[in-house]
Amino acid sequence: MVEIRKPIKVNEAISRVFEFSIAGEVEHVPIEQSYGRFLGEDLIADHPVPPFDRSPYDGFAVRSVDTVGGSRTNPIYLQVVGEIGAGSVFSNTVQENEAVRIMTGAQIPEGCDAVVMLEVVKEVWMDNKPHIELKREVRENDNISFAGEDTKKGAILTKKGTYINPGVAAVLATFGYKQVPVSRKPKVGIIATGSELLELDEALQPGKIRNSNAYMIYSQVMRAGGEPIYYGQFSDDLDTCFQQVQEAFRKVDILITTGGVSVGDYDFLPAIYERLSANVLFNKIAMRPGSVTTVAEKNGKLLFGLSGNPSACYVGFELFTRPIIRTYLHAFHPFLKKEKAILGSDFKKANPFDRFVRGHLSFQEGKLVATPVGLDKSNVVSSLAEANILILLPGGTRGYEQGMEVAVILLEDQEGTTLDNFVQTEINSRRSQRHG
Amino acid sequence: MVEIRKPIKVNEAISRVFEFSIAGEVEHVPIEQSYGRFLGEDLIADHPVPPFDRSPYDGFAVRSVDTVGGSRTNPIYLQVVGEIGAGSVFSNTVQENEAVRIMTGAQIPEGCDAVVMLEVVKEVWMDNKPHIELKREVRENDNISFAGEDTKKGAILTKKGTYINPGVAAVLATFGYKQVPVSRKPKVGIIATGSELLELDEALQPGKIRNSNAYMIYSQVMRAGGEPIYYGQFSDDLDTCFQQVQEAFRKVDILITTGGVSVGDYDFLPAIYERLSANVLFNKIAMRPGSVTTVAEKNGKLLFGLSGNPSACYVGFELFTRPIIRTYLHAFHPFLKKEKAILGSDFKKANPFDRFVRGHLSFQEGKLVATPVGLDKSNVVSSLAEANILILLPGGTRGYEQGMEVAVILLEDQEGTTLDNFVQTEINSRRSQRHG
Structure with a gap:
């Protein structure tokens, strides 16, 4: 029976x-092996970014007060008393009418409160000493990237469960994660x-x-x-x-x-x-x-x-x-992303049940277009290799026509969605109308 | 100087x-290690699919000629002379007024030319022998998946340079690729x-x-x-x-x-x-x-x-x-896919040069929406982790507004495009108009 x-x-x-x-x-792996894994802990900034006040340009660090009154007709001259390459620091305090050559990313020297870009000054010699000629006033804080302006120390940079892509890897490196906590x-x-x-x-x-x-x-x-x-x-x-x-x-x-x-x-x-x-x-x-x-x-x-x-x-x-595996990996969006798309070809099969058809997603003029694969039996095996979506065709219809709106599940997407969103999108697709 | x-x-x-x-x-790796690699050779069918005429359903294999005249008022009775599980074969030839129980995927026995589904027959005993009662005619070739109807022997199933996803892995297994040729x-x-x-x-x-x-x-x-x-x-x-x-x-x-x-x-x-x-x-x-x-x-x-x-x-x-790496891997679409999207937020920076802004692609009501990330300096580090596109903003403008059409480069996509397509899409984006 x-x-x-x-x-x-x-x-x-x-x-x-x-x-x-x-x-x-959670386990730890070297950062080189972290690509494609999932963060096992929140990623915390162990220092501010930038870690110190620094110059965003190649130029000269100056004291803005020395530039007061500078203009085309009244050039200011500042003596260049040193040079700071990226990674080195200027050990003295900059004094009145002095400037320091500074490279992109280098720390602003003691005494200075602004940077002038290389292009707006002229390098000249006066009294056998290098000077710059400046034909404008500079305001306090001009061209300075301040410590912590990008990220404060202690900030959560990336949440537990995030897929580690190259951008996340860069963040991990910036904050010294030579060993990365990842979800087992x-x-x-x-x-x-x-x-x-x-x-x-x-x-x-x-x-x-x-x-x-x-x-x-x-x-x-x-x-x-x-x-x-x-x-x-x-x-x-x-x-x-x-x-x-x-x-x-x-x-x-x-x-x-x-x-x-x-x-x-x-x-x-x-x-x-x-x-x-x-x-x-x-x-x-x-x-x-x-x-x-x-x-x-x-x-x-x-x-x-x-x-x-x-x-x-x-x-x-x-x-x-899949959602069970992704939850195990601490992903907060364990379900595959579900989106709306336009059906790229007819699907005429009568359909008493909800149907999940393997399909191929393409983009046409900024719109998502979903085309079933594997329907042409002569090519069924190889076309399945092209599938990057599941097309959800709710039951209770006589078939679907090209141009109708359908819900699609993105198979290659790493971002995912929540259970609620996943279930919700299906409900919407049942209310779909033709856009033919 | x-x-x-x-x-x-x-x-x-x-x-x-x-x-x-x-x-x-090209090198060879076990199929278990082939996921995410690129096919180093065209993948060829070493046998037809299906490899033999088989039943797509659980049911009974019959000779259609025996069912002629069958109807609700004139039921046909066929003696069930055997049973074929998937993977086994029926060793005899089916004779007049005989039928064989057949499982999904099993080979059609000699002598039969059709299958009737389990649901449309009644199993009865007559003369102490199992029979089926059939109240309809069956046509030759009904419910038979013919050898080679999905794929002919020798067909190219998947081309060299294809990214090996789970669908490709299934095709590789079907055709006996225990060792898979992949691009080094x-x-x-x-x-x-x-x-x-x-x-x-x-x-x-x-x-x-x-x-x-x-x-x-x-x-x-x-x-x-x-x-x-x-x-x-x-x-x-x-x-x-x-x-x-x-x-x-x-x-x-x-x-x-x-x-x-x-x-x-x-x-x-x-x-x-x-x-x-x-x-x-x-x-x-x-x-x-x-x-x-x-x-x-x-x-x-x-x-x-x-x-x-x-x-x-x-x-x-x-x-x-990246295109150089992908070409090395034999990919025929070595460039990242470039598509059109609607700008999700203003990008007001005046822009004498072509600019590539890291952004996040989302889908809204079936349309691609591109939002720059990392512009809010307070969050620049972590937001870069969210980037899954580059937004291409051609130079020579005073900035871009939300709702304008832009070209985007998809960073996580595996399909890619050709050099010609990649370059072409940029030209189109220069002709973009507002859709606000």
């Missing part, structure tokens, strides 16, 4: 899983099921196909920021399978299986959840593809039973597993 | 550098100059700042797909510097220096280019920031003399160095 499962709504499923999200530990990557175990699956180096056999889901998920885990661990393929024997799952589950932070969650005779996962005494959060979702996606938890640790169908597997990971 | 340099246009500079772009070698990462040497620079673990000293450019560039090289090698900071001594540069230059595919390219007394790079007998392509560009960016080549190998100013250094890398 075939078991009857009651489907739940996608957003309800997402919320149920997300209740079990937890943040992981969750260990994400992957087990493939399906007796039709061949490993990659096996020759094709009648009725069998190569296991592509495991390696796809492996890359998706890396993109999400986790550490994938592939435990290979399931045995055909339920007892052995159970041992495999139990052992892997103990070693990882998150376990993913692909396939075996349907109600067919070879679908072992439901039995395994039962033996594990895992709490099945749901085993049917009102969505396509991926309706059989099952998520279970035991002692707060999650088991993702993704579909064996490649598209369903891909979508299930991004909707359900 | 200060040397007078003649500035060239940005696009002219980009084109001059790009003439020296070369593609690198170019070794990109980094040397920081500036006697004001402290290493990250040094305590702050009067007049000195920590070296942030080297670590920023280190991350930018990684984002571009290169292998960064940090050679530390320049000595203050020209002879030692020359040795450092010469030695590093020999070991790498591309060499980057930061700082030391101005016309100041401590700017050693011009002298070093001369001693190296390197051909300086340009040493002044009509752009802000980064006007002193200098690029030289020797025997076709490039030396990038980026500015010591962090913003200028960042911009110089993305405009000039």
